[in-house]
Structure formats: C-alpha cells, structure tokens
Amino acid sequence: MDDRMLTRLLDVSAPATTDVDEVDTAVSAVARATRPRSTRRTLTAIAAGGALVLATGTAAAAGPQLLTHLGWFAEASTTQVASDGTQCAQGFRVAATPEIPPSPEALTIARDALLATDLESIDISGVLEWLEPDVAAAEVVEGEPWSPTAASVEGLALYIALSERVREAVAAEGFDPQSIQLDAATECDGPLTVPVAP
Amino acid sequence: MTPDALESLIRNSARDVLRYFERRVAQPADAADCLSEVLLVLWRDRSRVPDDPLEARLWMFGIARTTLAAAGRRSGRRSAEVERLRALLEATPTDLHADSEGLAIDVREAIAGLPEAQREVVQMHHWEGLPLVDIAAVVGTSPSTVRSRYAAARASLAQALAPYGVDV
Missing domain, CATH: 1.10.10.10 (Winged helix-like DNA-binding domain superfamily/Winged helix DNA-binding domain)
Structure with missing residues (x-):
C-alpha cells in the first residue's frame, strides 16, 4: 500500500453526516431566523455577547469609578454629548460570559484593553454607518426600552466599537473572544425614547 | 460586508459548517446549536467579515472552530427553528x-x-x-x-x- 492508499483511507474516514433534503430546509429556516431585521434584532444578537442597559435620569459626570444605576462600579466611564445635545454618562465593565467561562488571563487582557482605550476619541463612525439601515428601519414601539434617538444610537455605537476592540485584544492573544462580554450602563439627561403619538 | 453578501455567504456555506460540527460534536443535535451560534456571531460582527467570498468562508470556519470549543456547554432558550434542526439531526440516521x-x-x-x-x-x-x-x-x-x-x-x-x- 502506498502514499495514495493512506490518502484514500483518510478521505473515507470522515464521519457520516445527515444528508437529507429536510436538513437543507431546516438550515435555511435557522439562517432566516438568525438574521436581524431591525435594530431591536441587532440588539438581540449583540446581547448574546454582552449587556447594554440604558436609563433616563440625570446624567452624572462620569468619574473614574462611576457607580452605575445597575449597582456596579464601572471599570471605565465617559460623559459625552450626543449630536442632539443630550448629555449621557456611560460606564463599562468587562465580565465573563456565563456560557463560556474565560481564563483569568483573558479577563486581564480584556480589562487592560478597556482601560487603554480613550473613550472620548474612539472612532465610532464605521459602526454608525453599519447601524444606519437598522436604525432607519427601526420601529418605535411604545414601552420598548430602546428607541433610535441620536443619544441612544451613538451610545450603542460606542458600546459596539468598544466590545469589538476588547474582543480583538483577547483574540490576538489566542483566547476565545466569545468568552468575554462587555457590560454597559448609560444614563442620559434627555429622553432616550421617542414619544409615541396617542 | 453588506447584509446581502452575508446572506449569500450563509446560503453557500451554512450546510458545510453544519457538517463540520456534525463530524466533531458528541451529540448530533448539538451541531444545530453550534451553527446557530456561528450565524449570530456573523451578524453581530458583520462589519469585520471580509468582503472577498473565499476569505469570508474561511472566516466563517474560523468562527466555527472557536464555537466548537464550547459545544455542549451552551445554555439558554433556543428558537423553534433550531429546535426543529436539532430534532432532525437526532432522528435521521446517518449514511453509514x-x-x-x-x-x-x-x-x-x-x-x-x-x-x-x-x-x-x-x-x-x-x-x-x-x-x-x-x-x-x-x-x-x-x-x-x-x-x-x-x-x-x-x-x-x-x-x-x-x-x-x-x-x-
């Protein structure tokens, strides 16, 4: 038996898979169900890897150890004025995803990346562009905790950009970026929801 | 990557990624969860997916590779579509x-x-x-x-x- 025989043995060793038409149909259905159709769906997808909570109220000036309205201390925080003039304080912290416990090293790398990021100058223009179709299609639903105001969209964009940066740092060191999530709490001095006509 | 291009990538590669999982997970039904996770990551990180179709396909396999490490350890609510795929994978005998x-x-x-x-x-x-x-x-x-x-x-x-x- 020669080298070609070894290749043949390896080729036919592949475990069998479920090759019936019904699986193709079911895979297509899963793909359709996974596609975000609006910003709310995008948020659902994002929530798989982190937690973003917005609140109205008085935006306190963010200090180095901002106590968020969720009751935890932020590891990094910023106060920014959105393009509609709304002032928002945002706090962030690195956390472990419950599904995939990260290594202590991955958590440290993620925190270092968060602390090394200048929250005032991080570029969110690419994320805003990416969000644009979803924001345009977003429906304003009474009672929904999130609506597409300038402040909430820009807050969301900062959260996404920061999440990507932290996860990229974790992946660059050979750890699973999905084991890390970024929690965020945002408080703004203006309305975060669009008024709904009675 | 645009939503249309991403949909095309998923249409062309999702079945192969499912096979990738089927060949490696202990329980066939877990391949459905893994595929769903890969698709969620693709949509969440779609700004990072390469525009070139071949590079994007390889990027998708890279996501599958990291997802595999957590196969069987995920929890949480599944969509009806994922439940349906799980049931199919469990019930259909493979071609031995x-x-x-x-x-x-x-x-x-x-x-x-x-x-x-x-x-x-x-x-x-x-x-x-x-x-x-x-x-x-x-x-x-x-x-x-x-x-x-x-x-x-x-x-x-x-x-x-x-x-x-x-x-x-």
Whole structure:
C-alpha cells in the first residue's frame, strides 16, 4: 500500500453526516431566523455577547469609578454629548460570559484593553454607518426600552466599537473572544425614547 | 460586508459548517446549536467579515472552530427553528458506509491519537476538503506551519496504519 492508499483511507474516514433534503430546509429556516431585521434584532444578537442597559435620569459626570444605576462600579466611564445635545454618562465593565467561562488571563487582557482605550476619541463612525439601515428601519414601539434617538444610537455605537476592540485584544492573544462580554450602563439627561403619538 | 453578501455567504456555506460540527460534536443535535451560534456571531460582527467570498468562508470556519470549543456547554432558550434542526439531526440516521465503517473507525482512532494541532489539520484537509493554505487562514497560522504539521501527521498515521498495508 502506498502514499495514495493512506490518502484514500483518510478521505473515507470522515464521519457520516445527515444528508437529507429536510436538513437543507431546516438550515435555511435557522439562517432566516438568525438574521436581524431591525435594530431591536441587532440588539438581540449583540446581547448574546454582552449587556447594554440604558436609563433616563440625570446624567452624572462620569468619574473614574462611576457607580452605575445597575449597582456596579464601572471599570471605565465617559460623559459625552450626543449630536442632539443630550448629555449621557456611560460606564463599562468587562465580565465573563456565563456560557463560556474565560481564563483569568483573558479577563486581564480584556480589562487592560478597556482601560487603554480613550473613550472620548474612539472612532465610532464605521459602526454608525453599519447601524444606519437598522436604525432607519427601526420601529418605535411604545414601552420598548430602546428607541433610535441620536443619544441612544451613538451610545450603542460606542458600546459596539468598544466590545469589538476588547474582543480583538483577547483574540490576538489566542483566547476565545466569545468568552468575554462587555457590560454597559448609560444614563442620559434627555429622553432616550421617542414619544409615541396617542 | 453588506447584509446581502452575508446572506449569500450563509446560503453557500451554512450546510458545510453544519457538517463540520456534525463530524466533531458528541451529540448530533448539538451541531444545530453550534451553527446557530456561528450565524449570530456573523451578524453581530458583520462589519469585520471580509468582503472577498473565499476569505469570508474561511472566516466563517474560523468562527466555527472557536464555537466548537464550547459545544455542549451552551445554555439558554433556543428558537423553534433550531429546535426543529436539532430534532432532525437526532432522528435521521446517518449514511453509514457498512463496507468500510470498521476500517474508518480504526483510521479515526489513529487520527484521534495525533497531537491536537496535527489532528485539526488532517481532519480539515480530508474531511472538509480544505487546501492546506486555507487551513492556515482558518487556524490563524502560516501555511508553512500547517504544511509541517500535516507532514508530521502523515508520518505518524502511516506508522499507526501499517497493519493495513500503508508503507512506513
């Protein structure tokens, strides 16, 4: 038996898979169900890897150890004025995803990346562009905790950009970026929801 | 990557990614959860997916590779669509090649005995049919590293499979 025989043995060793038409149909259905159709769906997808909570109220000036309205201390925080003039304080912290416990090293790398990021100058223009179709299609639903105001969209964009940066740092060191999530709490001095006509 | 291009990528590659999981997870139904996770990550990170279709496909396999590490450990609510796929994978018998299955099991055991980095290259090359240079992109290393891992793996496998007449 020669080298070609070894290749043949390896080729036919592949475990069998479920090759019936019904699986193709079911895979297509899963793909359709996974596609975000609006910003709310995008948020659902994002929530798989982190937690973003917005609140109205008085935006306190963010200090180095901002106590968020969720009751935890932020590891990094910023106060920014959105393009509609709304002032928002945002706090962030690195956390472990419950599904995939990260290594202590991955958590440290993620925190270092968060602390090394200048929250005032991080570029969110690419994320805003990416969000644009979803924001345009977003429906304003009474009672929904999130609506597409300038402040909430820009807050969301900062959260996404920061999440990507932290996860990229974790992946660059050979750890699973999905084991890390970024929690965020945002408080703004203006309305975060669009008024709904009675 | 645009939503349309991402949908096209998913349409063309989701089935292959499902097969990738089916060949590796302990419980066939878990492949459905893994596929769903990969698709969620693709949509969430779509700004990072390469525009080139081949690069995007390899990027998708890279996501699948990291997702596999957590297979069977995920929890949470599943969509009805994922439940339906899980049920199908559980209920449908796979096409076992009766003539060669005994031999295939022995070859798989020989592959399983390889160091992880070598095993991964052999499986992706022979089971998914990925060229070595593409495997390098999926695992995030150089083509020369993948080639040397593959050569070492073949040498070990030839030795392990000598009883089947493979020349050593």
